[in-house]
Amino acid sequence: MNVLLSIAKERRRLLLVVLPHLLACAAFLTVFLSRHDRLPDPMATHFSGAGRADGYTALGSFPYTALALLLVPTVLFTALAYGMRGGRTRALVALGYALAGLLGYLLCALVLDNARAGTDGAGARLELWELGVALAVAAAAGGLGWLLAGPDATPAREPAAVVAPRLELRDGEAVTWTRSIASRPLRLAGLALVLPGTAVGLLAGWGAGVGLVVGGLVVCAFSAARVTVDRHGLTTSLPWLPRPRLRIPLDRIETATSRPVDPLADLGGWGYRVVPGRSGLVLRSGEAVVARLTTGSEFVVTVDDAATAAALLDALAARARTGGA
Amino acid sequence: MLIRLDPGSPLPLGDQIAAAVRGAIADGSVRPGERLPAARTLADSLGVNVHTVLRGYQRLREEGLIELRRGRGAVVAAGAAPPGRARLVEGVRELVADARALGLSDEEVVELVRTGLATG
Incomplete structure (x- = not known):
């Protein structure tokens, strides 16, 4: 009904x-x-x-x-x-x-x-x-x-979080989880700008094509990212540069889980998104690390093997709260 | 790619890093041609010396699993071979560990492998 x-x-x-x-x-x-x-x-x-x-x-x-x-x-x-x-x-x-x-x-x-x-x-x-x-x-x-x-209903169909067993950390153990993600549609979109831009540049002078080429290169550059969970927190950066980066320190993270994310419905689009109560980097739909912050909002990153990343992030955040190493 | 460094383990930290990366190459979570995190970044992430990470990367390079290039950093070898090769290296490490546990000498192990190759 x-x-x-x-x-x-x-x-x-x-x-x-x-x-x-x-x-x-x-x-x-x-x-x-x-x-x-x-x-x-x-x-x-x-x-x-x-x-x-x-x-x-x-x-x-x-x-x-x-x-x-x-x-x-x-x-x-x-x-x-x-x-x-x-x-x-x-x-x-x-x-x-x-x-x-x-x-x-x-x-x-x-x-x-x-x-x-x-x-x-x-x-x-x-x-x-x-x-x-x-x-x-x-x-x-x-x-x-x-x-x-009328007012937007708070999404009723919040998908159930995949509850991963928290990773057991030994005393003094140093742990890092890192993985790179790439968005093929974004990369293709970038190329779809660069190629006509180059053609226009060759045919009609570079002044006409340079906007398309630069825009396409920027889209290509941001079509991939590296996600890292370590003693600093949850970090996303470009695969080949340490900065710019987005970092959520451990002391701002309450808990972490993984669950499937739909970019359009949950964050209103692809890329780095900010909507009320939620922000994050979504390059595709599917499994994502979801960190619940001490402010009550959520930070979302889509990445493969999100369950492992979330389990580690949760364990690290818990260890940071109890004042462990 | 999950890297866990246990300070209580008899295995040197560099070798622990190499083992974790090797495992990730073997199970496909790091793909052929993919760039590994820069040694400096990974060292900061794990809270170890950058030379420790470089020792681990060097070990992987000797095993033919990654390429180290000035300016480009560490890149997993291209082609279809790396996952299988990583599993093979893991097998070799197991073989060595088993041989040591049995008290075999290095010559005896090499001899065993040579015999295996001759009959295989």
């Missing part, structure tokens, strides 16, 4: 995400069809800072462009909301509402301005105050979305 209820709830939530975009589409189509006879061909669709038209689109292709502009974010937001279902989606819903309000208002205003200009699109003006109104509409729609979404 509970499962059915939660499925119905998730469906309602997805409907809530799609709704503003559909309303924006409906508003645009209503305005466009009612003014269709009075629209110039081509329509003015781009305006200079002073509000004068300086770009045009054929009347025949304008509605398709406009609908695509409205529907692409619809698909994006729906997919994100589905991916993060059960997670913290309130801000996402609000952002979707704001975007739908902004785009919907601007496209309707564009049609009305063109209709006012009559047969010649060059006479159409888009005044600055209309942008101001568009932003106000976006803010109002965003606020409405925020209210409709």
Whole structure:
């Protein structure tokens, strides 16, 4: 029964995400069809800072462009909301509402301005105050979305921690656990930036390609990490440099466990993430070391053989508390 | 890769480090071509002298399991061989320990292995 209820709830939530975009589409189509006879061909669709038209689109292709502009974010937001279902989606819903309000208002205003200009699109003006109104509409729609979404439920489906037997440490024993992790998708994403960047650089001059190349190299550099558990605490760093690094000292760690982590639902994405009550480095989904800190929040690192790492970290933290070596 | 150093063990610390890394190569938790932690970092982590770690790494290099290069640090040998080779070295160490426990001399052990190779 509970499962059915939660499925119905998730469906309602997805409907809530799609709704503003559909309303924006409906508003645009209503305005466009009612003014269709009075629209110039081509329509003015781009305006200079002073509000004068300086770009045009054929009347025949304008509605398709406009609908695509409205529907692409619809698909994006729906997919994100589905991916993060059960997670913290309130801000996402609000952002979707704001975007739908902004785009919907601007496209309707564009049609009305063109209709006012009559047969010649060059006479159409888009005044600055209309942008101001568009932003106000976006803010109002965003606020409405925020209210409709309601507070985020604390994730009920907290997966059970894998309880590892705490490693037994002998007196004076020095122990280190270390392992490197690499994210293949991140590395591919980095290469996907570097290669076109290089091509663009060769064809159109390095000024054009350097941003892509540098961005790609940075993504590649951060696609791997080394995780270490030792007498200092839990440390993550780049595989080939001692710094920069993230280190949680032992005296800040209450307990440590390992459990499976879903980057999108638990931390809102991949990489180094900070969400209320939880932070960490997630390069993939799957088993992770989860350290509960003395502040009550959690620090998460996805890594293979997390159970061993967690068992050792727990033992080291306990030894540090009792004042052992 | 879990490295535990027992100060009470008769095995030198460097050899204990080598044994732990060897075990990690054997069970695949450190992959061929992967970089090992820098000797200085690992020494700081374990609270031992950097030369102790380097002695362990040197032992692994002699066994053909890792490569030590100036500037690049310690890298597990590439190819498919390292895991099997690490297990083989572990087997050799067991053989030596068993032979010592039986009181065999080095020549007798080598002779045994030579006989094994001739008939194998």
